[in-house]
Each structure stands twice: as C-alpha cells, then as structure tokens.
Amino acid sequence: MSIIVKLEEKKDFSATERKIADYILDNKEEILHLTIRELAQATYTGTSTVMRLIKKVYDGSFSDFKVDLAFEFHNLQREDQYEQFQIQKQETAFSIINKIAHIQKTAIDYTKSLQDYQQIERVTKLINNATIIYVFTDGINHQIGCEFKYMMARIGKKVEVAKDDFWVALNCLKSGEQPLAIYINHREHNLALLEKIKRNHKVGIKSIAITGYINSTFETCCQEIISIPTGMSYSDLAPVTYTTAIHYILNIIVGCVIATNYSASGQKLNAYTDLSSQ
Incomplete structure (x- = not known):
C-alpha cells in the first residue's frame, strides 16, 4: 500500500x-x-x-x-x-467544453510562467528592426504562421511564411535587407528545421526560436529562444496545448510591436480597416 x-x-x-x-x-x-x-x-x-x-x-x-x-x-x-x-469514453459535450477550457488556460498559465519580460523586450526590438520577417514552420504550425502574417500585416509589418529556405537565404543577401527568422517548433527531432536554421545562420540571418525543445543548434544559431510547453505526447489533446502556447506567444509579440510603434501601428490599422470595408 x-x-x-x-x-x-x-x-x-x-x-x-x-x-x-x-x-x-x-x-x-x-x-x-x-x-x-x-x-x-x-x-x-x-x-x-x-x-x-x-x-x-x-x-x-x-x-x-x-x-x-x-x-x-x-x-x-x-x-x-x-x-x-485525455478524451474519456462517452464524455458529454458539457465535460469536453470544460476540459478544453481547462487545457487552454493551463497552457497559457504555464507558458506565461516560462517567460522572461526582458527577453520579450529584446525580441520586440529585433522585430522592430527587421525589414522582413520569415516564419519557418511545419505541419500544424504552418497555419499559425499564416495567422501571424495576417496580424502583422494589419499593423504594417512584412511577414512571409517561408516555403523555400534556400531562396530566403539568397534573398536576404540583398543590400539594405535586415531579415529576421522566426522558427516555430514543437517536435523534438525536427531535423529538416535544424538544417534550415544552420543555413540561415551561415548567411547572417538573425533568428528567434519558439520551441519546447532546446539543443545546440538553437543555442548556437538563435539570438533568442522562447520556451513553450509541447503538450503531453500520449494525450489526444496534445496539439491543443502547444498551439495554444504558440498563439499566446505570437499574440504577445504582436501586442508589444503595437505598443512600441503605437502611432504608426494605429495609422496602418486604420488604413487596413478602411480598405477592408470598401
């Protein structure tokens, strides 16, 4: 006993x-x-x-x-x-409504506890200084990258969800470009992404990683590493945990960019709103 x-x-x-x-x-x-x-x-x-x-x-x-x-x-x-x-046998809609709410709140609370306010300020500065931001994702994270691109476009910040990393590296060699790469990763052994990070590092692209897994490639090649929970691997609802965490971090970044460029962001947002209403 x-x-x-x-x-x-x-x-x-x-x-x-x-x-x-x-x-x-x-x-x-x-x-x-x-x-x-x-x-x-x-x-x-x-x-x-x-x-x-x-x-x-x-x-x-x-x-x-x-x-x-x-x-x-x-x-x-x-x-x-x-x-x-975990989804249990014969769960009701009521219990699932509460379970998802609990998981998302837990993910946000835990993600918040992992954050360093000074790091978020440094990340915001990197983004403000960039002329273009390339988001590198895979799988379910691709859609999150597209949503981030849309949110940043509304406040006048150029973001591309990268498809061809070799083209990105070549494009970033242009004079006058100040590119920034954001890597979104929730898998422990994402070898394809690690190769992209190494290639971009060789041409001097500054980088931010949003990840639940830390290894030497991230530490060597990225200026900042933002930690997130990855979700319980054995859970049916693991994607809810890490997508909630990633959304939360990206929303924080957008909010900080707006706050540090309040007048310009407001003007861009008003112009975008006017264009959308036509």
Whole structure:
C-alpha cells in the first residue's frame, strides 16, 4: 500500500497524528523541503510524534520517506494529468467544453510562467528592426504562421511564411535587407528545421526560436529562444496545448510591436480597416 493511501486512510492514527497526516497531504510541495523539526513546528507537535506517524506509514528514515513520497506525488500528478488531457469514453459535450477550457488556460498559465519580460523586450526590438520577417514552420504550425502574417500585416509589418529556405537565404543577401527568422517548433527531432536554421545562420540571418525543445543548434544559431510547453505526447489533446502556447506567444509579440510603434501601428490599422470595408 502506498504512503499516500496510508496517510489518507489514517488507520489507528491518534488525533495529533491525523493532524500531521492532513498537513502532509495539504502541503505536498512544502513538505519535501522541511526537516522533521520544521514539520513538528508547522503542526504544533513534537519530533517524536512526527516520527511515530512516519513509522506507521513507512519503514525507513524521514529523509527516505520524503524521497519516496515525492516519487508518489509525481506519479499521482501524471495520472491526474492523463485524465485531464485525455478524451474519456462517452464524455458529454458539457465535460469536453470544460476540459478544453481547462487545457487552454493551463497552457497559457504555464507558458506565461516560462517567460522572461526582458527577453520579450529584446525580441520586440529585433522585430522592430527587421525589414522582413520569415516564419519557418511545419505541419500544424504552418497555419499559425499564416495567422501571424495576417496580424502583422494589419499593423504594417512584412511577414512571409517561408516555403523555400534556400531562396530566403539568397534573398536576404540583398543590400539594405535586415531579415529576421522566426522558427516555430514543437517536435523534438525536427531535423529538416535544424538544417534550415544552420543555413540561415551561415548567411547572417538573425533568428528567434519558439520551441519546447532546446539543443545546440538553437543555442548556437538563435539570438533568442522562447520556451513553450509541447503538450503531453500520449494525450489526444496534445496539439491543443502547444498551439495554444504558440498563439499566446505570437499574440504577445504582436501586442508589444503595437505598443512600441503605437502611432504608426494605429495609422496602418486604420488604413487596413478602411480598405477592408470598401
């Protein structure tokens, strides 16, 4: 029987031991960093009482108890995530509506936590300085690149979704061009994209990567690497996670470009709106 189950069942626990067990279960992250004395202080008990409880659920030292408890918490979290990110048999429209909302909110919250505000400012500067932006994508990310091109066009920024990377490299050798490449990647072994990155780096194209996977090619060839979650590979809904994360990052970039070029972006947007209404 697992440690967690024993703590939840509280078999033959005294009232004080029940309080300690509840504290451990309610403070999963904190408990892993506490000493036995600190746990006793947090629960207003004594070290001997804490150790007596540990002996009822675990055969070993307090340090080993925390290691094995952490392992159980980790596995339990993976099981919970599997339930949350997988379509279950005979799910209703109501449950799927809530599940998708939960996945997208989780993806955005996690993506936000990965971001460095100073990095986003540096990325915005790179984009503002570029005369043309080439977006390199594959698969499902191609459509996201097209949507980014449309959003940037509305504020007067030239973006192309690259199809022929060799032509891009040649075109960027023209005098006066200040190209920027954005690589969107959610696959761990995207060898074709890595080759494009290397080729563009050789001709001096500055680059930004939006990716969940970091390797030497990204680190060597890209000025900035923006991290995103890639989605759980075993989940039916993994694409929801990484496409939500990519959209969120690109929307942030668009927003920052508008903010740093407010007057010019507003004029371009008004002109675009007038043209669209004709």
